[in-house]
Amino acid sequence: xxxxxxxxxxxxxxxxxxxxxxxxxxxxxxxxxxxxxxxxxxxxxxxxxxxxxxxxxxxxxxxxxxxxxxxxxxxxxxxxxxxxxxxxxxxxxxxxxxxxxxxxxxxxxxxxxxxxxxxxxxxxxxxxxxxxxxxxxxxxxxxxxxxxxxxxxxxxxxxxxxxxxxxxxxxxxxxxxxxxxxxxxxxxxxxxxxxxxxxxxxxxxxxxxxxxxxxxxxxxxxxxxxxxxxxxxxxxxxxxxxxxxxxxxxxxxxxxxxxxxxxxxxxxxxxxxxxxxxxxxxxxxxxxxxxxxxxxxxxxxxxxxxxxxxxxxxxxxxxxxxxx
Amino acid sequence: xxxxxxxxxxxxxxxxxxxxxxxxxxxxxxxxxxxxxxxxxxxxxxxxxxxxxxxxxxxxxxxxxxxxxxxxxxxxxxxxxxxxxxxxxxxxxxxxxxxxxxxxxxxxxxxxxxxxxxxxxxxxxxxxxxxxxxxxxxxxxxxxxxxxxxxxxxxxxxxxxxxxxxxxxxxxxxxxxxxxxxxxxxxxxxxxxxxxxxxxxxxxxxxxxxxxxxxxxxxxxxxxxxxxxxxxxxxxxxxxxxxxxxxxxxxxxxxxxxxxxxxxxxxxxxxxxxxxxxxxxxxxxxxxxxxxxxxxxxxxxxxxxxxxxxxxxxxxxxxxxxxxxxxxxxxxxxxxxxxxx
Ligand SMILES: [Zn+2]
Numbered sequence: 001x002x003x004x005x006x007x008x009x010x011x012x013x014x015x016x017x018x019x020x021x022x023x024x025x026x027x028x029x030x031x032x033x034x035x036x037x038x039x040x041x042x043x044x045x046x047x048x049x050x051x052x053x054x055x056x057x058x059x060x061x062x063x064x065x066x067x068x069x070x071x072x073x074x075x076x077x078x079x080x081x082x083x084x085x086x087x088x089x090x091x092x093x094x095x096x097x098x099x100x101x102x103x104x105x106x107x108x109x110x111x112x113x114x115x116x117x118x119x120x121x122x123x124x125x126x127x128x129x130x131x132x133x134x135x136x137x138x139x140x141x142x143x144x145x146x147x148x149x150x151x152x153x154x155x156x157x158x159x160x161x162x163x164x165x166x167x168x169x170x171x172x173x174x175x176x177x178x179x180x181x182x183x184x185x186x187x188x189x190x191x192x193x194x195x196x197x198x199x200x201x202x203x204x205x206x207x208x209x210x211x212x213x214x215x216x217x218x219x220x221x222x223x224x225x226x227x228x229x230x231x232x233x234x235x236x237x238x239x240x241x242x243x244x245x246x247x248x249x250x251x252x253x254x255x256x257x258x259x260x261x262x263x264x265x266x267x268x269x270x271x272x273x274x275x276x277x278x279x280x281x282x283x284x285x286x287x288x289x290x291x292x293x294x295x296x297x298x299x300x301x302x303x304x305x306x307x308x309x310x311x312x313x314x315x316x317x318x319x320x321x322x323x324x
Numbered sequence: 325x326x327x328x329x330x331x332x333x334x335x336x337x338x339x340x341x342x343x344x345x346x347x348x349x350x351x352x353x354x355x356x357x358x359x360x361x362x363x364x365x366x367x368x369x370x371x372x373x374x375x376x377x378x379x380x381x382x383x384x385x386x387x388x389x390x391x392x393x394x395x396x397x398x399x400x401x402x403x404x405x406x407x408x409x410x411x412x413x414x415x416x417x418x419x420x421x422x423x424x425x426x427x428x429x430x431x432x433x434x435x436x437x438x439x440x441x442x443x444x445x446x447x448x449x450x451x452x453x454x455x456x457x458x459x460x461x462x463x464x465x466x467x468x469x470x471x472x473x474x475x476x477x478x479x480x481x482x483x484x485x486x487x488x489x490x491x492x493x494x495x496x497x498x499x500x501x502x503x504x505x506x507x508x509x510x511x512x513x514x515x516x517x518x519x520x521x522x523x524x525x526x527x528x529x530x531x532x533x534x535x536x537x538x539x540x541x542x543x544x545x546x547x548x549x550x551x552x553x554x555x556x557x558x559x560x561x562x563x564x565x566x567x568x569x570x571x572x573x574x575x576x577x578x579x580x581x582x583x584x585x586x587x588x589x590x591x592x593x594x595x596x597x598x599x600x601x602x603x604x605x606x607x608x609x610x611x612x613x614x615x616x617x618x619x620x621x622x623x624x625x626x627x628x629x630x631x632x633x634x635x636x637x638x639x640x641x642x643x644x645x646x647x648x649x650x651x652x653x654x655x656x657x658x659x660x661x662x663x664x665x
Contacts, residue, residue, distance in 0.1 A: 233661035251508035271508035272498030
């Protein structure tokens with residue numbers, strides 16, 4: 001949705017490197033990428049962005065991937081290299097920036113253990129959805145740019161020696177929006193976990209459902225839950241880690257109903273995007289609204305875990321799930 | 325599209341395409357009152373106009389665009405939950421509240437009877453008067469509404485009653501309280517839980533099928549849509565604002581989103597379409613509600629024959645493979661929950 005503009009995101013124009021590595025966070029997401037995701041919750045039309053916000057938008061877009069960037073959360077100007085060294089965590093306020101999918105996999109699994117599955121599934125423009133460019137064309141461009149076939153990456157791997165099925169919804173591919181293939185791959189990953197009696201570890205960063213696939217993308221909310229229900233009945237164990245940002249139809253489906261839900265510090269987690277809410281209720285939103293700390297205080301997630309502690313935490317949870 | 329709504333002073337949000345119909349209707353009522361006051365026999369003129377009216381309605385509704393249909397679905401005279409309850413139910417006992425936070429009036433739940441068939445009704449409520457509409461947040465439910473629905477659906481399962489769900493919402497409410505109380509979590513819990521319910525679930529989209537807010541009470545063994553209802557991942561306005569930064573382009577967005585009943589039937593997302601009276605449900609509410617009643621009776625009778633295990637397994641299969649193109653994805657497991665296999 002519109003709000004992705006306010007969100008630090010992996011760069012939209014990573015043209016040459018097939019594996020995303022050092023995205024630029026403070027350049028706002030490109031115009032196309034911004035429109036890829038919508039929250040399933042955003043039924044109220046947001047107002048046209050003001051002239052001011054559009055000016056801000058173009059100004060930021062023109063800013064090259066420089067040495068410095070501004071933290072979205074605290075406003076501190078950070079040396080880019082320092083941010084990368086800190087695993088893309090703000091040295092001033094501990095805000096956890098969005099990690100591209102492949103970085104997330106590297107940061108989560110033991111080295112050399114990742115075995116990707118279902119990597120060949122590619123989205124289709126089934127509605128022949130057209131704006132300035134057709135969705136079909138947009139898919140082709142994104143495939144070329146990212147070297148990935150979809151926003152969802154899944155497969156087997158090990159966390160501190162414990163075998164798991166890992167699924168990662170990657171914001172750098174069309175804003176991590178959930179279309180038919182994303183929903184299908186989550187379901188396939190859960191079924192793989194059931195077949196092999198492995199825990200399902202799910203990471204999300206997403207603006208919501210993928211508008212270009214219309215109601216088919218909406219139905220992925222049901223498909224992912226259908227698969228999880230089966231998994232649960234078979235005694236499967238699932239952990240969801242919601243990272244910045246996780247909103248819309250992804251929060252309103254599989255990300256929220258895993259056995260344990262974790263979040264990274266500062267992550268935006270919600271149903272409707274903040275701008276839609278502000279427009280609807282015509283008032284300022286409270287500070288920290290919809291951030292991980294807010295969701296924890298309201299009782300909506302089980303725990304906040306820092307990025308550096310995630311591997312230990314996930315390994316521990318997997319051990320607990322094994323019973324005594 | 326039947327016509328460019330932009331050229332019309334009613335604006336993109338209105339029923340401008342109905343203007344030729346309204347003109348004839350106005351003329352008819354004018355002649356009728358004239359004939360009453362003057363005692364003149366002008367019945368042949370009135371008959372001719374009625375014939376013209378019918379032809380005009382047929383012509384207009386034969387070429388409704390997606391955006392026109394969205395406006396028909398939102399029409400303020402279209403029957404809403406309270407009218408269905410008053411008109412087609414033989415008995416209704418409302419059950420309030422989620423026993424945790426409050427009683428969200430945007431969703432009504434209760435024990436219902438139609439011609440001897442008992443069921444749990446779960447329905448978005450939009451209200452009719454301005455006060456009712458405000459009370460119901462125009463059909464936009466809060467988390468407590470979804471939790472109320474879930475509590476009553478679980479009760480239905482315990483009581484062995486099927487569930488009938490009427491979907492009619494612009495979407496779940498986007499607000500501070502709704503987020504604080506876990507709007508996303510409530511909807512997700514409902515969707516997940518509906519896969520485990522061991523009683524039949526019939527879902528009917530009677531007006532607006534607004535995104536996740538619709539799906540939160542919308543997982544069913546049969547999903548039917550009224551002819552002029554719509555069901556979409558995002559409102560046309562929201563889509564237009566994102567794609568073109570221009571709400572005026574909502575009609576284009578409505579076309580692109582493929583949100584009409586025919587689109588959804590073709591995609592395999594809904595199982596059937598309930599026909600509406602000529603010119604839409606707002607023109608003949610009683611006829612429209614009678615059609616819905618007939619659809620409820622036949623679907624409930626059909627689903628009553630399916631054993632619970634099969635019901636739950638088929639529901640899983642339906643959504644696990646929904647809208648999929650044959651052979652595109654690896655074959656999923658054939659059955660649903662392990663305890664039902
Ligand atoms: Zn910071």
